[in-house]
Amino acid sequence: MSNSSTLVSVENLRFLRGNRVIYDDINLTIEKGKITAIMGPSGIGKTTLMKLIGGQLKPDSGDIRYAGDSIPQMSRRELYKTRKKMSMLFQSGALFTDISVFDNVAFALREHTKLDEDIIRTLVYLKLEAVGLRGAADLMPSELSGGMARRAALARAIALDPELIMYDEPFAGQDPISMGVLVKLIKALSSALDLTSIVVTHDVSEVLDIADYVYILANQKIIGEGTPSQIKASDSELVQQFLLGEADGPVPFHFPADDLFNTLLGTAQQGVKK
Amino acid sequence: MNYLQSIGYNTLNALTGFGRALLMLVGAIIAVPQRKNIRLTVHQIYVVGVQSLLIIMVSGLFIGMVMALQGYTILVNYGAEGSLGPMVALSLLRELGPVVTALLFAGRAGSALTAEIGLMKATEQLSSLEMMAVDPLRRIIAPRFWAGVIAMPMLALIFSAIGILGGHLVGVDWLGVDAGSYWSIMQATVEWDKDVVNGIIKSFVFAVVVTWIAIFKGYDAIPTSEGISQATTQTVVYSSLAVLGLDFVLTALMFGIN
Amino acid sequence: MTTRKTELLVGIFVVLTLAAGLLLALNVANQGMSGSDQSYTLYAKFDNIGGLKPRSAVKVGGVTVGRVESIYLDQDDFTPVVVLSISEQYNNFPDTSSVAILTSGLLGEQYIGFQPGFAFDDPVVLTDGDFISDTKSALVLEDLIGQFLFSRDSN
Numbered sequence: 042m043s044n045s046s047t048l049v050s051v052e053n054l055r056f057l058r059g060n061r062v063i064y065d066d067i068n069l070t071i072e073k074g075k076i077t078a079i080m081g082p083s084g085i086g087k088t089t090l091m092k093l094i095g096g097q098l099k100p101d102s103g104d105i106r107y108a109g110d111s112i113p114q115m116s117r118r119e120l121y122k123t124r125k126k127m128s129m130l131f132q133s134g135a136l137f138t139d140i141s142v143f144d145n146v147a148f149a150l151r152e153h154t155k156l157d158e159d160i161i162r163t164l165v166y167l168k169l170e171a172v173g174l175r176g177a178a179d180l181m182p183s184e185l186s187g188g189m190a191r192r193a194a195l196a197r198a199i200a201l202d203p204e205l206i207m208y209d210e211p212f213a214g215q216d217p218i219s220m221g222v223l224v225k226l227i228k229a230l231s232s233a234l235d236l237t238s239i240v241v242t243h244d245v246s247e248v249l250d251i252a253d254y255v256y257i258l259a260n261q262k263i264i265g266e267g268t269p270s271q272i273k274a275s276d277s278e279l280v281q282q283f284l285l286g287e288a289d290g291p292v293p294f295h296f297p298a299d300d301l302f303n304t305l306l307g308t309a310q311q312g313v314k315k
Numbered sequence: 316m317n318y319l320q321s322i323g324y325n326t327l328n329a330l331t332g333f334g335r336a337l338l339m340l341v342g343a344i345i346a347v348p349q350r351k352n353i354r355l356t357v358h359q360i361y362v363v364g365v366q367s368l369l370i371i372m373v374s375g376l377f378i379g380m381v382m383a384l385q386g387y388t389i390l391v392n393y394g395a396e397g398s399l400g401p402m403v404a405l406s407l408l409r410e411l412g413p414v415v416t417a418l419l420f421a422g423r424a425g426s427a428l429t430a431e432i433g434l435m436k437a438t439e440q441l442s443s444l445e446m447m448a449v450d451p452l453r454r455i456i457a458p459r460f461w462a463g464v465i466a467m468p469m470l471a472l473i474f475s476a477i478g479i480l481g482g483h484l485v486g487v488d489w490l491g492v493d494a495g496s497y498w499s500i501m502q503a504t505v506e507w508d509k510d511v512v513n514g515i516i517k518s519f520v521f522a523v524v525v526t527w528i529a530i531f532k533g534y535d536a537i538p539t540s541e542g543i544s545q546a547t548t549q550t551v552v553y554s555s556l557a558v559l560g561l562d563f564v565l566t567a568l569m570f571g572i573n
Numbered sequence: 574m575t576t577r578k579t580e581l582l583v584g585i586f587v588v589l590t591l592a593a594g595l596l597l598a599l600n601v602a603n604q605g606m607s608g609s610d611q612s613y614t615l616y617a618k619f620d621n622i623g624g625l626k627p628r629s630a631v632k633v634g635g636v637t638v639g640r641v642e643s644i645y646l647d648q649d650d651f652t653p654v655v656v657l658s659i660s661e662q663y664n665n666f667p668d669t670s671s672v673a674i675l676t677s678g679l680l681g682e683q684y685i686g687f688q689p690g691f692a693f694d695d696p697v698v699l700t701d702g703d704f705i706s707d708t709k710s711a712l713v714l715e716d717l718i719g720q721f722l723f724s725r726d727s728n
Contacts, residue, residue: 092442095445095446097442097445097446121448121450122448124445124446124447124448125447125448127446128446128447129442129443129446131439131442131443132439133438133439135438135439135440135442135443136440137440138438138440148447149447149449152447152449153448201447354576357579357580357583358576358579360583360586361579361580361582361583361586364583364586365582365583365585365586368586368589397677404601408597408601466586469586469587469590472590472593472594472597473589473590473593475593475597476592476593476594476596476597476601477593479596479597479601480596498600499630499637500682501600501601502600502601502602503628503629503630503682504682505601505602506602506628507598507602510602511597511598511601511602
């Protein structure tokens with residue numbers, strides 16, 4: 042699968058948190074210049090996957106390659122060098138609350154480049170213009186609404202013109218308008234800057250519109266993959282349950298419990314993990 | 316059996332905690348100082364030092380005044396109220412200055428450091444820094460550590476000086492101890508290297524311990540509101556205990572054995 | 574970051590600390606003054622120095638003229654030697670002067686009482702490094718009691 046158009050490849054990844062298995066032997070590849078969506082129910086560790094790609098966590102076994110180089114085996118220096126080429130949009134935005142929106146966007150530029158303050162100013166305003174927040178440059182993060190904070194964080198994420206940008210739940214908790222704005226932005230940035238994007242989400246309809254390729258994660262494994270149309274046509278019960286948002290199905294409504302508990306409630310045995 | 320198990324479990328937890336704390340500190344302070352970091356440190360000195368100045372000065376003034384009042388009522392019985400000066404000065408320089416400053420610092424600046432860093436962790440700002448290829452240990456932790464270590468001995472010096480002036484205010488201006496004897500007997504008794512310098516050394520040790528506990532508790536906090544409130548409480552409790560315990564050890568080393 | 578204001582306030586903080594340090598150094602510990610002041614050294618041998626300590630005052634009629642620099646034991650006759658540092662402005666004490674270890678108040682500090690001798694026609698002045706021969710040791714309570722009992726017995 043590894044060829045020149047692959048930017049990130051995850052190979053036989055296994056990751057445990059404590060004794061709990063988060064990922065059990067998963068494989069996925071992220072194509073250059075494409076938008077790859079990773080979907081799945083809440084709490085299955087989609088954020089963890091991004092932290093693994095960013096090298097903030099180390100897998101228990103398996104490998105993650107960025108442009109062919111193994112991330113878990115990188116030295117600190119190499120890892121920091123690689124991280125300058127990637128960027129991550131956190132769920133909360135993670136703006137630095139003690140500095141203004143302008144300084145937030147300028148942060149990475151000031152930190153990693155020796156550009157003049159004039160050039161930084163120009164760049165920052167260009168990035169803010171791209172997300173439609175040029176007028177909010179002097180506001181503090183606490184003065185922004187949730188959607189604006191996420192857009193500001195997006196401007197910060199693209200400040201250094203990264204190759205790869207990872208969006209952690211970009212649509213969670215957004216009103217329909219902000220959601221529409223974000224969808225448009227992700228799509229526009231991806232095509233305009235030739236960015237490789239990974240979108241982790243559980244908002245099915247939004248992401249199917251913009252994604253080039255989709256992976257669906259559940260029960261520690263990849264349960265479905267393909268282009269949006271392939272996914273929609275999938276005959277897997279699991280995939281269909283997820284797409285249609287059914288309460289019960291292969292992904293159980295009930296948290297795993299012992300048999301007696303189930304019996305008392307009179308629920309079916311299906312889907313309960315042994 | 317369960318009881319034994321829990322002892323072993325807690326011991327291991329404590330040991331790994333120490334290990335993580337040390338690794339964090341080493342990762343933070345073993346770095347080439349950069350111009351940028353010096354400016355960040357100055358900013359943090361403002362946050363932990365300048366902003367603690369008022370409470371330190373007011374407390375120092377009152378403690379000096381109370382000591383003069385208490386000391387006078389005892390010393391006057393022996394006609395030794397002339398020794399009020401050295402009594403106030405020595406207790407402040409050797410004990411109260413460093414210790415009370417450290418306790419106030421833990422409550423005022425230490426808890427704020429823990430909460431700030433804990434919140435940065437909870438709101439993913441630390442992760443975000445890491446993903447921007449900026450080491451949070453060097454960018455966030457190191458300036459705060461150095462600022463605490465620099466600011467606290469400064470605060471302790473100011474505390475002692477204000478306390479001695481407060482003692483003067485009550486002892487001399489109010490109770491009528493002779494100003495000349497207040498200062499001259501103090502001067503004859505207080506030794507620069509033994510009393511003043513040892514006090515500064517004490518304060519420096521407290522500064523390292525309190526600041527270290529505060530930033531580690533924030534850095535290691537469970538990133539929830541409950542976790543941060545717990546970490547903040549632990550900062551104040553642990554640093555107060557550490558300061559008082561270390562104070563005994565340091566006093567024994569400095570003044571106990573001649 | 575409002576850097577300028579912050580830096581100014583931190584600067585004020587540093588100045589305050591220096592002021593506090595200066596107060597402690599000059600007014601509390603009286604460091605530095607003695608060093609910069611011109612002084613000369615005299616020696617005095619005592620049988621017993623009692624509670625005398627380095628930095629104790631040397632007074633003439635209540636006026637402080639110097640301080641005890643150090644105290645050591647003479648290795649030949651095992652008597653304590655007190656090194657006195659006397660301010661240069663009092664440089665004309667005759668060599669017939671005497672010193673005694675006195676106590677200020679009942680529980681006070683011990684200090685050296687310097688009693689200038691009479692100046693005759695041809696006064697010899699004490700200069701740097703001289704020994705003062707006429708000394709009176711500190712009073713030790715046990716000795717006093719012993720003397721008292723002895724003198725009562727002999728009556």
